[in-house]
Amino acid sequence: MPPRKRKRAERDDEPLMEVCPVCDEPQVPRAFPAHVRMCRINQRNADQMRVDAQMAGKKNGRRAETKMPKLRLNKSHKARARRAVQEPASLDIDMGYQPQEPLPDLQLPPADPDSDPSIPLVRLPSHYVLTIPHRHSGLPATILPLNNPPPLQTPRTFATGMNPAKPYRPFRTYADYDFTSNCVRWAKGDKQIKEELDRLRTGIWVDGKSKITFRTVKDVKDALRVARHVVPGIVQFERTTITVDFTHDAETKRFSGAFNVQLDFRDAWKVVRSWVCDETLAPHSTWFSVEKFYCRGGTCVEHKEVLIDEPWTGRTWREVDDSLPGWTGQTWKEGLQGPQNQYPSCYLPLHIWLDKGMVSTKVKMHPILLRGLWIHSAIRNASGNGGSALLGYITMPPELRNTDWKTLSGPEKEDFARLKSTIYNSINSKILDSLKARSHYGETFRFGDGIYRTAYPGILIESMDFQELACWLAIRSAIANFPCPKCLVPKHRLAELTQPFKHRSPAAMANVVRRARKKGTKKEREVLLRNSGLHDIEQILWGFANSDPYKASSYDTLHWTDGGKFGRHLWEHVKEVLINMGETNEFNKCMQNLPRWRGMDHISAATLIDFAEGNTFLDILKEIDKDFNFLKQHYTCHAPGDIREKGTTNHMSTRPGEGFQQEVNRHYDRTNGRDAEHQMVLIDENEEAMARLDMIVADSKAQEKQAAEDSEDGAAVVADAVSSDVHWCLAAPNARMSSARFEAQMTRASVSQDFDGFDIALREFLANRYPEFQISFEQILEVQSFRAVHLEFQSRVDWSPQRDILRCSPSFFGHPRYDCVLFNAEEDPLSLARLVALLRCKVPDGRSFDLAFVRRFKNSKWRPRTDWKGCRVVEEASKSAFLPLEHIARGAFLARAWGTTRTNLFFPLDTVDDDMFLRLNNIE
Incomplete structure (x- = not known):
């Protein structure tokens, strides 16, 4: 047995340790007085900070919607605790940086500062976004600082094919x-x-x-x-025949009998699994709902504002997550209610899009698209891997396609309409059939991130125009007594936007159909159905779980606003008023004089447009300042609820799907017109297979290049990131020359009034701003001008990085273009200026500075004849001045003021985008 250790004897020359009465830490006697003095100073400072934080919390309490408990650090290095304090369990919080000590659990009560004043306060970022994932995820809450540089992006996952050594397989070479x-x-x-x-x-x-x-x-x-x-990830089309027996439902002999429909379709569940199992999409996927809050930091966490952007921040997704079985592997499983799964339960919400379009003068095509809402919107709304998937085309039997509606009698028209609705419903039921059972019971498999989960699919968003939506929901048209797809508002009360009406639900609507079928006569049945705005058809999602077809119908900005209320109602009225006033030509002239802007069409003769797509109406609506009693106006009252339930309107719009109609036209042009749908789905399969293979080959080349570079210069060792305040990049450079030569060259140009005395003005500006350089008149300043600048800025809408490409060119596509900017100034945070030149100036010691030569705008007292709310008129200065590029926030869009002969008056337009609206109206 090992010998017993002897107790160490105390030495006479060993100093005695004294315990600090403030922090309870042992200290040597020599440094003890200074240590106690500093501890008392620190304690007084901490007490004062705590009092200030409590006072600030009381002041802000009235404005805050929700308050989180204070986050405080617990001291883990005490020599002897003065009183017992129970420390809560730690919850990891990713703050974008590493705190010195772990933060306590957000869901448990924090330590009381009055009971233990020695607990110091946590310093949080001044502005940040707090994200709290759903409890089923088992993920920690995260904090995204808004005043720090964005975190570095994680390396992306490369796609691999069936043979990594030969990524072009299955081709021979x-x-x-x-x-x-x-x-x-x-x-x-x-x-x-x-x-x-x-x-x-x-x-x-x-x-x-x-x-x-x-x-x-x-x-x-x-x-x-x-x-x-x-090729991995390709879901092939299947071909089947659907038989619809209309013998017993027909009122006339003409449409009595069985009808066969040849259908080429993709299995919806196979499409969903291909997305979920894709390793390249996993970093861009969010499997669980989250709660997001915009917070102001310091010492107190406040849920200042609830943030809603992507669908996973909406209420419906969170409610579905709450209803799903819990996960037995969670550390807090004792708090879960109801049944539990061995694996995490995951809701997979889907976005379905249907619309018909003309592919020739006589032929219409009716595609069905599916999107996965757990994939980030930048990917799912684009083309390529993770974008929309074509499920098939709705087709009608030849005997129905060749029927002329005008030749039918009244009863035959009713039979024809009901038969088409029945076939429409049967096709959609077949395509979505594989999702039905799984929406109730789920299916467990390995996701792309390597974790096994039980997936429950469901339809969260339906994007369709009203005609399509009426067919999908089996409701009556817009002229019915109860036309709204979401509520039972009577037709004569559509203008009452603030009045609550009973909402539709699957159970209530199914009960109406069952009661109607029990009626003895057709008249009684029709009366009951009309009172709910229904047809005698069962909606296909009634049997699905987590899929309310009426909640899923969403506010579509393209058909309801841009091409609806504005395009079909307001714009027609505006043109009529302009014609009556004789101002049509003047209006078109103003539209033609508008400056060009990236991402927006330049429309010269707007009043000559008789028909246009919704995107064109949206561009007109951006460029002008704007007795509703119809359905599209009524639907406005449902827009706030749709946003709270399913995210912002850009995720519900049919606009991303409209671009697919161009692909449909292109595919149809490559067919011979016979059985066109079958040929078109094969073309779509070929394009998807080759696009996937292109991605695999490109990723293989990128991996080889990266490996070669890493082995050459040791780039595999990642260095610590450095912060930088530079948010711009100059582009389209001109020749480098001296400032005096640049002045002479620009003076000979048409803008000579701006560059008179440029060399002296530049030297004076540099001498005043950078006095340490002491630039003499004899020294040469090197100047290089640029014709464009890329400006990176943070959107005030969702704090995502955005980019403006601003032009400063005497000839841009044959026209001079000098864009405007919004910059920060001490006298006015909303200062505006027009770019005259973009310069990089190099001083004699070798340093370079990026400057903008601008003409500033100041507020004008002139007012237009129609002075609308928020109208702002600015006047452009005649002299130019220098502006460092670090002061420029983003680009601005100014329109020349009409109703005046002065050419230096402009209207700043805040309708170009959402961020511009918030900035120009000073909305935080």
Whole structure:
């Protein structure tokens, strides 16, 4: 047995330790008085900070919607506790930086400062976003500081194919893959492909043997067929026949019988799984709902404002997460109620889009698109991997497509309408059938991030115009007695926007249909159905869980606002008023004189537009300042609820889906018109397979290049990030020259009045702003001008990084363009200026400074004849001045004032985008 350790004997020369009465830490006698004195000073400072924080909390308490408990650090290094304090369990909080000590659990009560004044306060960022994930996720709360540089992006996941060494597989050679990708990308027909292969085979294009192994068009098609089967992530279309028996439901003999519909469709659940299991999409996916709050920091966490942006911040997703079974692996499982799963329960909300469009003068196509709302909007609303998936086309039997509505009698028209609705419902039911059982019971599988979860799919958002929505919900048209898809508002009360009306629900509407079917006569049945605005059809989502079809119907800014209230009502009235006043030409002249702006069409003759898409009406609406008793106006009262439940309106809009109609037109043009839908889905499969393979090949090249660079210069070792205040990048450079030569060159140009005395003015500006350089008149200043600048700024809408590309060019597409900017000044935080020149000035010691030569605007006393609320008129100065680029916040859009002969008066327009609206109206 080991020998017993002897107790160490105390030495006579060892100093005695004294315990501090303030912090209870042992100290040597020599430093003890100074230590106690500093501890008392620190304690007084902490007490004063605590009092200030409590006073600030009382003042801000009236304004705060919700208050979080104070976050305080617990001292873990005490030598002897003065009194027992129970420390709460720690909850990790990712603040974008590493705090010195862990933060306490947000869900547990903090330590009381009155009971233990030795607990110091946590210093939080001055402005930040607090994100609290749902409890099923098991993830910590996170804090995103808004006054710090954004966190570094994590390295993206590269896509891998079936053979990492040969990413172009299943093609034999890289040349075969490249040739096929080019044919699919440029939509080459069989005739053109055959001509190119013949040139390769006969030696017209190459001498000797070609690397392309294809000999005929059939070889290319066979390779594409194999690619559709084996390329990862591709969901193929299935072909089936749907039979609709309308024998017993028909009132007339003409439409009595069975109708067969050939349907090419993608299994919706296979599409969902392909997205969820994709490792490249996992970093851009949010599997659980979150609560987001904009907070002001310091010593007290306040839920100052609830933030809603993506669908996972909405109320509906959170309610579904609450209703799903809990996870037995959670550390707080004793607090869960109801059934529990072995794996985390995850709601997979879906966005469905339907709309018909003309692909020729006589043919309409009716595509169905699906999107995954857990994928970030920047990816799911774009084309490519993670974007919308085509589920199929709604098609009608030939005997119905060839029926002329005008030749039908009254009863035949009713049969025809009900038969089309029944077929419409049957097709959608078949396409979404694989989601029905899984919405109730879920399915457990491995997600793209490597974690097993039980997934419960559901339809959260339906984006359709009203005609499509009426067919989807099986409700009556806009002229019905109860036309609203969300509530039972009578038609004559549509203008009462503030009055509450009973909302539709699946259970209530299904009960109405059941009661109607029990009525003895058709008249009694129709009366009951009309009183709820329904048809005698069961809506397909009634049998789904977590899918309320009436809540899912959403406010569409394209059809309800831009192309609806404005395009079909307001704009027509505006044109009529302009014609009656004889001001049409003057209005078009004002529209033509508007400056150009990135991302917005320049419309010259707006009053000549008789029909346009909703995006065109939106551009007109941005460029002008703007007895409703119809459905689209009534639907405005549902918009706030839709935002609270499902996120902001950009996620519900049909606008992203409208771009797919162009693809539909392109696909139809490549068919021969016979069984066009079948040919079009094969074209879509080919494009998706090759796009996926293109991504795999591109990622393989990027990995090889990155590995080569890392091995060459040791770039695999990541250095600590450094902060930088530079938020701009100059572009389109001109020649570098001396400031005196630049003045002479610009003086000879048409803008000579701005550059008179430029050299002296630049030297005076640099001498006043940077006196340490002591620039003499004899020294040469080097100047380089630029024609564009890229400005990075943080959006006030969602604090996301945004970019403006501003032009400062004498000839931009044949026209001079000098954009305006919004900059920060001491006298006015909303100062405006016009760019005259963008400069990089190099002083003799080698340092460079980026400057803007601008003409500032000042507020004018002139007012227009129609002085609207918030009208601001600014006057452009005649002299130019220098402005450091670090003071520029973002670009601005100014329109020349009408109703005056003065050419230096302008209206700042706040309707260009949401961030501009908040800034110009000084809304925090």
